[in-house]
Amino acid sequence: MDSHAPAPVVSRIVSGDVPSGASELNGLDLNDPDFTRFVCNPVSGEVFRLPDIDGTKKTMFRGCQNTGLLTRSAAAHGPADSYAVAMLHADRSGGTFTMRRFLSQTVEWEKLTGLPSPLPIRRPMEIYPYTPRRDLPELHFVELPGGSGWPVASSTDTHVQGMHRRVGVSEGRLCYVEVSQKDPFVLSSFALDDDGVGWTPEHRVALGRLCTVNGRGPKDTPRIAVIDPLDASVIFVIVGEHLLAVDMDMEKVLRCSPADETDSVPYAITSVLKPCVLPPWLASAKIPATGTSSGNKGVDKSKALSDLLVRVDRGKKN
Template identity: 40%
Template sequence: MPLPLRRLSSPLRRSLSTAASRPAWAMVYRISTAEESARGASLSLAPPPLPSRVTVPKRAFALDPLPAADRRFINVFGSSVLAASGHGLLLLGAYKNRANAFEMFEDRPPSAVPFEVLDQVYERWCCSDPMRLARFVCNPVTGEMARLPDFDGTEDAFAASTGLLTHADGGHGPPKRYAAAQLSVVDRGRRFLLRRLTSETGKWDELLLPSPLPPGRRMHMNHEVLDFGGRLWWVDVSWGALNVDPFSDRPELCPVELPGGSMLPNQQSAIEMWQLLLHRRMGVSDGRLRFVEVSEEPFRIKSFTLGGDSGRWTLEHQVSWRTLYSDAKATPLIAAIDPLNPDSLYFTVLVGKASCLSVDLSVPVGKALCLGVDMRSKRPTESMALGGGGVHPSKCNSSFVLPCVLPSFLGSSSIPGKNGLMKNKTLADILVRSDKQPNA
């Protein structure tokens, strides 16, 4: 059952910061929320290791009215942060459906007021209609949102991993164009379907590409898509990543394997991959690709960097978890790789569970902390309790935040592209802007 659920009765608190007070980057909480009166998106900023929250306007969901006489169903909706680009733009997903109220609320249906599902993974077992999903490119500082066109007749459009790539003139300054792309496995893993859209065209196209993976190996893409080196990277934490240039006239999937000791020889199940994701992350820091893993007990953290010329991974840091945190009952989960400081990592520490990496999220969490660590000096730098501001400790597993850089130009730049060409009116607003834009 999708929990928690919240009736929309009062506006949420909004916060837009100025460039002077804005941190250089944010740990963006992937579960976003809706606000009745908002004209655009807003980012309630908090300096790491605290998560920052995204709020979207409720009208972006364009919820259909329900028949007055039929109280069996209720509109449910939710939204999440799907990806972040290297220039600070976000890709948001807003979904809605119609659910059986008696199944959701145990024979106690609420009023016809829509309910917001506050969960990163939307449970669909109680819903009666096909999932409807809209994607937006968002400037988190100004609140500007540009809706992407919908896919036509695709059943896997909701689940497949989608990334956002931005380009700037000369590699510096505000982005001048972007590409959104989605990769999904077809033909039993023998090929991939690449859906892509560029801001110049404003339209999706589809390409079938051969799989560069070893025969019989299938890709599990439950990791966020990365923007790195002018390419989008889809990550499988059991063996490596595939990257592609979505702007290319002839895109080609290029594989990059994990460090030799980290590659798993056998195909992993979906459940095994979710558990593996708890203690393995890939990310971009200081312009280079990084990979971090936590070994099984006794926990040991290893940090690798991909060489730009050699294409090989180099072990940069390793440290025992006991050196950083003394509580033997605490379970370390990788929360984020600092995008600016390659020596800095952030871990979620769950207290109140068995000290293992196979975390059962049905077991109550006594306390959740976010711990900043300096891998070079092998010491903790900061620790903050999680649980306030709508962040529930049971949701603070791996992947609950996305690192997002916040360059100073975001406060005065617009989302590039031919947004006026997007004619799909199933949502109320194609392009919405914040009523208050901070100065750069």
Template identity: 40%
Template sequence: MPLRRLLDLSATVSDLLRRSLSTAAAPSHPPWAIVDYTSMVDRSSSAPGACFHPVAPPGISHVTAPAHLVNPRARPAPDTNVVQVLFGNVGAASGDGHLLLSYHDLRAEGPCTTWDLSAPPEIQRFVCNPLTGQMLRLPDIGGSRRTLVFHHMGLLTQADGWLGRGPPDRFAVAELAFHVAGAGLERFLSEKGEWETVMGVPCGPPPPRGMEVNQETVAFGGRLWWVDLTSGAVSVDPFADRPEIRFVELPSGSVLPARARSTEEDGDLRKVEDRWLFLREVAKHRRIGVSKGRLRYAEVSPHDPFLLSSFALDGDEGSGWTLEHQVELRQVLADGGYPWQDNSAQAAPQIVVLDPLNANAVYLKVGEHVVVVDMHNSKVTGASPLQDEYSLVPCVLPPWLASSTIPTAGRKDDMESTDDPVN
């Protein structure tokens, strides 16, 4: 019997055994959640950890951290025009429900129409178990909270038991950066308990052009994937002694033409902003994510009849993509109670997240709602109100997550953890 088939069979047996053991005590939380990218800081809370009350999709779940754990700078004096702003974000989710949180402490001097930073911003990073509220503070990169150059870090966990499907024994946080001299990896390994820089990471075959990441980093297949939704994704095993970059191009017909980098040509900052807006607009209609154990890519055309296409990566290393679904959304949404009005100003449907447990389901932003579309049956199966702008991260919530702790085998004195459950 081939090794891969044997592993698949073993995983199936493991799943069946675990289901039988947990039947009498089903978890009180949904199997996965859609998490708001924004994480608020609560100055009034004295909770020992993060606050997270998951709601079943398509509802949106939120993570809030008490200010005493974020440990911000002292409040500005009341007789000054200096304002302090505390905010956080959910940078990434691991494949087993852990979150990578970043919190920013900004000070700006008014008036509010012309704010100038009165001091360099500070940032702190945490690995969080959302169901227990445990937050593990990571050491400051380079010994300083003012290291802000890393914006697309990913979180990858590994487990030795239960065929790799139980509580993790280690984790890695990493950021991939491309320099003139080549690629480098900034990484934190829980077993070592410190940040390190790995330079000269080999890449073969290399991306055809420079990568511009415009969605959260994805954990899949024992690797972290950095996604450029105009061209493809690069992946790295952050645990490897000698990490190597792999590149997977988007499906044929989805690669967009390269755009010149304005700052390298004429230094026009307006063109830089135009480029950022372009990448943001692309990200509204495309997404790469993990569903049913495979890496998948979905896109919706921004023009009527809004063709939604879904592809699955062939194998973990990406020999190509297979088209699985293609649906014209205009009629599907109309039948589900969300008709498109001709010549209206309403925005075209946008992709919110892919369902990590159901390869047929995609979650869309339609007007002021998150709408669930079953691509296999071409029908709307659910909806929920959506407030304001959005950036959302899917997060699986396995049954064991509520009773597990974050691994800290290489924990240093400057790493702090809140170990007591708060929910």
């Protein structure tokens, strides 16, 4: 994201006659910033700049948030041969969805409009990264487990509620986890049935007696961080300033570490922590080569992440 703001340098005396520079940002304009998107290998630092959507960087209000990435490999467990980048946007007025999708084979963004919604869109929706491979995605509605549905909430309530429930993938299945709002803060997990129409209860444990730090239990409702992608019985929760790995099968805390999420409190829907499995070959893997269609005009070649980072002291004068 690229925006502009004046950045005056304010000098102040720290001790004696030794000044120290402190920068301030005033008048930062985030109404419609420029967006540039990249595909990045997080281990090697290699990046590939995606073309601008609709030929513009002004895409904040075009339904171009919550981007998902999906790779595909000819080998079962090898580096990717191709990838897709996609984002899904709900059109509340028409009861349909719009999807933007970039395929590495074509090097172009495509727009699929009028995707029918499986139910009327009557309340705000938070769409997590969504990356379908099919030419025409099929959208399905699966109701949450009994007792998990909440009344229509304000936007603020939606943000707060989002801290205490999570949908994720573990052991190859879609999982749903939630924690009750009052002591003993019961943590419950469910797995989507094979037919994709309902949920099977998997685990249920009271966090109030398990998640004690320095001899004290949770004061506020624990926040759900992530579901372990390899073990559906392990849920990471944030209690105060600590991250705890809870094994729901064994009903015990496996480990505890500091968790500094002050920048995401109190209205972050998802934790800044993300579940991932890094394969051993990722460090040497290259981002799949893109196609040769005319859509790649103006697209940068792959380069190292360090080539794109801009130092604040590089001598900009305005």
